[in-house]
Amino acid sequence: MKNVLITGGDRGIGAAIATLFAQNKYNIVINYHSNEKAANELKNKLEKEYQVKVLCIKADISNEDDVANMKKIVKKELGKLDTIVNNASIALDSPYEFKNKDSFRKVLDVNLIGTFLVTKEMAELIDTGSIINISSDNGLDNGYVESLEYDASKAGVISMTHNMAKYYAPKIRVNAVAPGWVETDMTSDLEQDFKKMEENKCLLKRFAQPSEIASLVYFLASDEASYVNDAIIRIDGGIRWIN
Numbered sequence: 001m002k003n004v005l006i007t008g009g010d011r012g013i014g015a016a017i018a019t020l021f022a023q024n025k026y027n028i029v030i031n032y033h034s035n036e037k038a039a040n041e042l043k044n045k046l047e048k049e050y051q052v053k054v055l056c057i058k059a060d061i062s063n064e065d066d067v068a069n070m071k072k073i074v075k076k077e078l079g080k081l082d083t084i085v086n087n088a089s090i091a092l093d094s095p096y097e098f099k100n101k102d103s104f105r106k107v108l109d110v111n112l113i114g115t116f117l118v119t120k121e122m123a124e125l126i127d128t129g130s131i132i133n134i135s136s137d138n139g140l141d142n143g144y145v146e147s148l149e150y151d152a153s154k155a156g157v158i159s160m161t162h163n164m165a166k167y168y169a170p171k172i173r174v175n176a177v178a179p180g181w182v183e184t185d186m187t188s189d190l191e192q193d194f195k196k197m198e199e200n201k202c203l204l205k206r207f208a209q210p211s212e213i214a215s216l217v218y219f220l221a222s223d224e225a226s227y228v229n230d231a232i233i234r235i236d237g238g239i240r241w242i243n
Contacts, residue, residue, distance in 0.1 A: 001052070003078045004221070005029040007061055007118055008088030010039040012184035013134065016210035017085055018054075020218050022046040027053040029074055029081075031088065031118075033060055053078070061088050061114035071121045082129040083221040084122050086115040086157075089134070091150040091186065104149045111153035112160070119164060126172055130221045133161050133176040134213075137236045140178055154178075158232050165230035173229040175220050180236025181207040203238030 004021045008014040009030035018028050019042075028046060032039040036058065043054040057073055059066040074081065089111040092103045115133055123131065138147060139154030158176055165174040181187060181198055187207065190198075199205050216235050219225050 001025055001027050002082040003027045003029065003074075003080060004083040004085065005031065005074065005081055005118075005122055006085045006087055007031040007114070008033070009085075010035050010042060010056075012186065013179070013182060013210045013213050014085075014087040015042055016214040017087065017217050018042060018046065020211070020214040021083075021221075022050040022052050022054070024218065025050070025052060026083075027055075027078060029055045029057060029078070031057050031059055031061065031070065033058070033088070061118050062109035064117060067117045067121050071125065074122070075125060079125075080127065081122060081125040084119065084126070084129075084131045085134065085217055085221075086118055086131070087134045088114060089150075089153070091147055093144075093146040093150070096145050096148065099148065104152075107149035108153050108156070111150065112156040115157055116160060123168060123172060128171045129173075130225075131164065131168070131172060131174045132217050132220050133157050133164075133174070134217075135161070135176045135178045135232065137178045137180045137234055137239060140232070140234065142180065142236070142239055161232065162230055169229065173220075173225070175225075175228060175231045175233065177213065177216055177220070178232055178234045178236070179208060179213050180234075180239050182213060183207045183209055201239050202236065203240065206237065208235065208237060 004026045009018045010032040039056040059070045135157040136154040138151040143151040161176040
């Protein structure tokens, strides 16, 4: 069986990715930061429904020691990895005048440096396989002043994807997915007027479901995408800015 590590795999897009890989008989490593209950509930569900092995590993991906420890556990329990999905990220949206160095650094530490640390350590467990970084269309040409740190971190993930693809070629393919709005707990508190305005910018007039992002991630990890490398794939339903 193949093995996949998903950072931030306990909820939202990460949980949807874990579920789809489990359906396709991958053993799953769910990395989580604090929500042990959600991680274990997903573990029990996936093991029961799909008869795969699921590891839940608590780790702050911005902490080098935590990531190194996660690598030791995965190597001991599974031996190797076939796919890494760098999904974990945070957003600290706020008015521009309230932003400061600490909030900016915290977002970069998780979203950008965390992606680097996980990749650098965990890719050593891949002989041939795939790395998929979850960026955002905010890192391309959609963005909001309120999410300035998040947008910068996701642009950094895109840049890093290009360099990683060069470094790990030809044995490991590295690609990035750039979602738009997705129906997750990160978007559940949006004001309805704002959400409707954002839906109207989208050609499909709705937010994505986490399973739709997961389908693209699984494709990139599969043999069907064996010639897809160093690609940044936008998946946002066709967002168009309306002034």
